Amino acid sequence: MSRIIGKTLQPGDEIVTTWLDHYANVSSWQALEENGVLVKQARFDPETFKLDLDHLASLLSSKTKLVAVGLASNAIGTINPIAKIAALAHNVGALLYVDAVHYAPHGPIDVQALGCDMLVCSVYKFFGPHVGLLWGKKAVLESLPVYQVSAAPKTVPQKFETGMPNYEGLAGATAAINYLASVGQEFGSRFADELSQYQDRRRHLKQAMHAIxxxxxxxxxxxxxxxxxxxxxxxxxxxxxxxxxxxxxxxxxxxxxxxxxxxxxxxxxxxxxxxxxxxxxxxxxxxxxxxxxxxxxxxxxxxxxxxxxxxxxxxxxxxx
Ligand SMILES: Cc1ncc(COP(=O)(O)O)c(C=O)c1O
The missing domain is CATH 3.90.1150.10 (Aspartate Aminotransferase, domain 1)
Incomplete structure (x- = not known):
């Protein structure tokens, strides 16, 4: 995604990430520095172990095009206040990109409540195979440049596939999701009432993540x-x-x-x-x-x- 998003950036544009992040969400953005993009990192407070939101806010300006932040730290476990960070990012016209890899096996994720523009995850973190997962707002994904084999479809989501889809990986991802849904069916029925707005497998998945x-x-x-x-x-x-x-x-x-x-x-x-x-x-x-x-x-x-x-x-x- 950094290569795709990087195609939209000009020299002088800025990306803000954090010192709390896994470097998958730092180095991939820093790789764009060779094109003149500046990457800044927000501190965390070593006393509270939380992100320093004032410092993060001080790094943002009209030059900031993307804020890339983890949902949870894979080192010290802190969960970041993504909705607040979304408001800060959107206030300067930047997109918010969330790395949910560490958080995903531990609780429910509601991208609408988080207010992010894109959210990525690795399926192996929730007991599936090594497959990357991207959620994005449709308008955002449609606005991003095509990055793929030229003969492949130019529409979302195929426009981001660099070759033949990884079918066996996708089958494994589906199996992991079905496994989690079965956990929800077996152990999460006490959450059924509060999750009644969701149907079928989605409800079971929500039940699972609340129970877990x-x-x-x-x-x-x-x-x-x-x-x-x-x-x-x-x-x-x-x-x-x-x-x-x-x-x-x-x-x-x-x-x-x-x-x-x-x-x-x-x-x-x-x-x-x-x-x-x-x-x-x-x-x-x-x-x-x-x-x-x-x-x-x-x-x-x-x-x-x-x-x-x-x-x-x-x-x-x-x-x-
Ligand atoms: C928070 C976080 N982000 C990113 C990654 C890297 O994931 P991948 O190697 O699947 O890109 C990890 C892996 O441990 C992680 O914990």
Missing amino acids: SLFERNLFTNLMEQLQTIPKITIFGITDPKEFEHRCPTVAFTVNGYTPIEVAKILGEQNIFVWDGNFYAQGVTEQLGLEAAGGLVRAGLAHYNTQEDVNRFITALKAL
Whole structure:
């Protein structure tokens, strides 16, 4: 998409992204700098772990053509206030492009409520294959230049296909969506009344994402309570349960006396899978001053995790 959108930009045009983002949503825009486009990054507050909206607003001007921001940080879990950012972007006439890759498996997404112009995601993050997904306002997608094999249709959505569609990937994406809908049917009926405006599979999907969000929130609240009792651990991210609507169940931390990779290896030997480093969100580890020391340890919950998993994780950390 950066190549497509880049075709519409002139030297001197600006794109604003953030230090909180995965660099898939930073480097792809920075690649346009060779055409004279300027890319700016909004800070996050290292005390609250939230995006600094005043700083973001200060970077916007009539030169800003696009604001590219993550729905949730894949490093520290913060969920960004997309509707507010949409208002700021639209106020200067810029489009808002949202990277929903990290957030997607954790809760419902309503693009109308977010007010974004485009939203992208990777299907593998919600248990499907490696397929990219783009939602966009019809008028916006229609206004973008064609980027494809010349003989292919020039209409949305085919105009963005660079070759024969990835049919097996699309079949896998459909299967992942059907799987989530089945989760909604089985575990989400308590949300049926409040979601009665949606029909059929869409309702089941909404039910699933509401049920998953609630389930993960409860499990994560317990995980965070236990994690905070371990003196060696420093958590980087929102820790107040009253603020948990602003974060995903993804926690980043360091352990005193161990490098992040050492922690990941020790846990990995016990079949507990965490990740270490910057997770391609190097703006986060750089702004927190952790990049040189190996970044962070990151653990995340999904809807298949259990209290037993959480307890095993905590016991392993306490044994360090
Ligand atoms: C927030 C976020 N954006 C983008 C990506 C990159 O996705 P892909 O490799 O499918 O482009 C990731 C992957 O972890 C991510 O977490």
